[in-house]
Amino acid sequence: MNLKNKFKIVLLGLLLSAGEASLAQTGYQSPPQSIADLFNADPTPSVSFSKDGGLMLVLERAGAPSIEDLSQPELRIAGIRINPAISGQSRAGSFHNVKLKKTRSGEEFQIKGLPAQPKLNGFAFSPDEKFLAFTHTESNGISLWIADLTTFEAKKLSDAVVNQVFGNSVVWMPDNSLLVKTANPARGAMPKAPAAPAGPVIQETSGNAAPSRTYQDLLSNPYDEALFAYFMDSQLMKFSLDGSKTAVGQPGMIKSMDLSPDGAYLLIETIKKPFSYLVPGSRFPYDVEIWKSSGEKVKTLAEIPLDEVRPTGFDATVTGPRNINWRADQPATLYWAEAMDGGNPRTEVAERDIVxxxxxxxxxxxxxxxxxxxxxxxxxxSDDSFAILNERWFASRTEKRSVINPASSSQAPRVIIERSSDDLYNDPGDPVMTENQFGRNVLLRKGDLIFMRSEGGSAEGSMPFLSTFNTKTKEQKILWRSQAPYYERVAKVLNADASEFVTLKESTDIQPNYWLVNTKKRIAPLQLTNFAHPYESIKGIKKELVTYKRKDGLNLSAVVYTPEGYDPAKDGRLPVLMWAYPREYKSAADAAQVRGSKYTFTRISWGSPIYWVTRGYAIMDQTEMPIVGEGDKEPNDFFIEQLVANAEAAIDHIVEMGIGDRNRVGVGGHSYGAFMTANLLSHTNLFAAGIARSGAYNRTLTPFGFQYEQRTYWEAPEVYFNMSPFSFADQVKTPILLIHGEADNNSGTFPIQSERYYNALKGHGATTRLVFLPSESHGYAAKESILHTLWEMDTWLEKYVKNRK
Known part of the structure; x- marks a missing residue:
């Protein structure tokens, strides 16, 4: 559990040169003003739509929380992080203001009567769209609120009783009442930690193989078990709009609740013991029950056992019922899948799953x-005569879609799409959905035609489109497509023939905004929002989507940013910051495809490298680092050689463009990008410096698979050794900055990964620095932490890249 006064960054070491003593430093630092101003820009509001698209919900988000907010007491148990003061998750984002806007007229309404210091979340329209429900996080819990959409007045509907520890918590009923998962009123006080352990913590296996990935925040002792059971203990309550309430069903460790489309039944999942110290709460045993909406139990549909023992591989799954859901097109019909191969992808069977x-x-x-x-x-x-069955197989990157007739199970599925999931150029897209009479998403369809939205990948970059797809002839007809110099995609289709829709439109220096488009009427598109450009200081920077070839002929791409007014012929070569994230492919043709668009808005997130264009650097962002293993070869068998070839090609290209200085190129990445960075510095002298944030560096600490590697350490020990930068710490001669959140919750990137790697580097005389950020998870959140991270990166780049001796 974190302590509120834990505000100092612990810098485990600074080794400026071989033999020089480490320096200690405390206190948060701030980067140069040009970087800080970009980070402190106001966030752009989020937008969602009502069922028919007639209303736009505009949600305004506050900036980054403070380190004080982030350092509130926290329980890290069963794979989740709980704020014990509120019976909710500790790191959930929130909004501070709500507006409604009529899509066609543009008329805007402020929701009045919001709580003081609002931390709002969980927005949901009522079935008749006359009310909006949302939650508010208070100091002592989470309360339920509603806004009347005729008066635009909000009011508090419940005390701070909502339990948001796990799963969904609020569901609208057909009669405009709300079903709410509340903390069990009878659960009493939170369990107190024992003064002394009751005994040793023991785990035992009886010979059954139970391979498991390296999960974070697992239960570790009986006290953790008691805490998990306490905070999961829930009671469903039905709240009327006047605030009156009634209990629904029996209390329990309710994992999820799902109302049938007609509102008559509930699908309830309730966790039970035994708990596990090997897997997170999502894999604990649970019962699946059907209740009447009044709370009366109808049937126990399934008793799902503890999911500790599962075959290896991304295509492995559990035995017994899984993915249990309501049919969207029927009043109250459940459907689910069951594996016929015992969940083992290596078992050959004619029918892999049965639905x-x-x-x-x-x-x-x-x-x-x-x-x-x-x-x-x-x-x-869609309906009882038409649905689309989706299948996938990770090992081959295959996805398949088939039309089925739900009324006739004897009618074989008719395959309409079978493709590589990595093939962006030939992606027909995903079906457009609409809401039916039950308020559930079903296919927007006209006979054999369905409507599709696709990213529209091409050799020129992504140009999204809206189309029809004939499920009999497999013919696709483009109805509308984004046009240069914009990147525009369909956000909401408004009518049955998809001739009227809302798009989100942007360009390199034009902030994304929503537009109303009608392809039948001869009227110009109507701009619906006018969100301001948040980054005035970088409006003039240049952005290019560049392509080049690896030495083996594979096409690669990157997005290059250069400072405003920069002219290579006049201004000379620039220092370069290359930012990347490797990806594995089973096809060289798929790996060679151009990804991204040169027309997207230059959006700057907390982890972006684009900040440094204001400091006189050229930025290579989204630098493609494909690792290809075709046929029976696995990509990671060639990881190092292809990674090096990717980096060589990228550097050669930025130099050939006349932009980059070959001797002043820095490389960096986050998570698997940090792993990439450390590997590049282990096996090349291409770079002036490296920055590795929240990475994993010793793959033997993730022995049952990592990233897209399905083989275990014992099946491919040479791969695990050769891909571990830790194995080659003695070869690193390039300065490397390591940054890690001390509360990292990502599978495999335990903070000890950076600690041990730093010790190995230090022991071999490398120039390195390790920064642990208190209370930060895999992604950094607190304003102080992010500004300090930007300061660390800027200081490192200035010293070892821009001003490299």
């Missing part, structure tokens, strides 16, 4: 709906 259904009143036997040859990936529903 079953069961309808109200749930007294009959399950019925077979369809079977798959790959792993079940969900169903897009």
């Amino acid at each position: 079953y259904t069961l309808s109200a009143p749930f007294s009959g036997e399950k019925s077979k709906l369809a079977s798959t040859s790959l792993r079940f990936g969900g169903i897009d529903w």
Whole structure:
């Protein structure tokens, strides 16, 4: 548990040169003003739409929280992080203001009567869209609020009783009442930590293989178990709009609740013991029950056991029912999948998964709906004669979509799309959905035609489009496409033939805003929002999507930014910051495709490298680092050689453009990008310096797979050794800055990864610095932490890249 007064950054060491003593430093620092101003820019509001698209919900978010906010007491148990004061998750974002806007007229309304110091979340329109529900996080809990959309007045509906520790907490009922998961009023006081342990903590296995990835924040003792059970203890309550309430069903460790489309039944998942010290709470045993909406139990549909023992591989899954959901097109029909291969992808079977259904009143036997040859990936529903069955297989990167007839299970699925999930150029897109009479998402469809939205990948970059797709002929017809010099995509389709829709439109120096487009009427698109450009200081920078080739002929790409007014012929070569994240492919053709768009708005997140264009650097962002292993070869068998070839090609290109100084190139990345950075510095002398944030450097600490590597350490020990920068710490001669959140919750990137790697580097005389950020997770959140990170990176780049001796 973090302490509120834990404000100082602990710098474990600064080694300026071989043999020089480490220096200690305390206190948060701030980067140069040009960087700080960009970070402190006001966030752009978020927008969502009502069912028919007639209303726009405009949500205004505050800037980064303070380190004091982030350092509140926190429980890190069962793979989740809990703020014990509020019975909610400790790191959830929030909004501080709500507005409603009529899409076609542009008329805007401020929601009045919001709570003081609002921390709002969980926005949901009522079925008739006359009310808006949301939650407010108070100092002692989470309360439920509603806003009347006829008066635009908000009011508090409940005390701070909402339990948001796990899963969804608020569901609208058909009668405009709200079903709320509250903390069990009878749960009493939070368990107190024992003065002394009751005994040793013991785990035992009886010989069954139970491979498991390296999860963070697991239960570790009986006291953790008691805390988890306490904070999961919930009671469903029904709240009327006048604030009156009634209990629904029995209390329990409720994992999730899902109302049937007709509102008559509830699907309830309740966690039970035994808990596990090896896997997070999402894999604890649970019962799946069907209740009437009044709370009366109808049936126990499944008793799901503890999910500790699962075969290895990304295509592995559990045995028994999984992905249990309501059919969107039926009043109260459940469907789910069951693996026919025991969950083991290496088992050869004719039917990989079978999909079953069961309808109200749930007294009959399950019925077979369809079977798959790959792993079940969900169903897009339309009606009882038409649905789309989705399948996938990670090992081959295959995805498949088939039309099925739900009324006739004997009718074989008809494949309409089968493709590589990595193939951006031939991606037909994802179906456009609309809401049916139950308020559920179903396919927007006209007979055999469905409507699709695609990223529109091409050799020129992404140009999103809206299309029809004929499910009989497999013919795709483009209805609308983004046009240069803009990057524009469909956000909401407003009518049955997709001739009227809302787009989100942007360009390199034009902030994304929403537009109303009608392809039938001869009227110009209507701008719906006018969000201001948040980064006036970089409006004039130049952005290019560049392509080049690796030495083996593979096409690569990157986005290059240069300072405003920069002219290579007059201003000479610039120092370069290259930022990247490797990705594995099973096809060289897919790996060679151009990703991204040269027309996207220059958005700056907390972790962006673009800040340094204001400091006189050329930036190579989204620098493609593909690792390819075709056929029976795995990509990681070639990781180092291809990684080095990618970096060589990128440096050669920025130099050939006349922009970059070959002797002043820095490289950096976050997470797997940090892992990449450390590997590049281990195996090349290409760079002047490196920056590695929140990475993993010793793959033997993740022995049951990592990233997209499915093999275990014992199956491919040479791969784990050769891909570990820790193994080659003695070869690092390039200065490397390591930054890590001390509360990292990401699987595999334990803070000890950076600590041990730093010690190895220091022991071999490398120039390195390790910065641990108190209370920070895998992504950094507190304003002080982010500004200090930017200061660390700027100081490192100025010394070892821009002013390299």
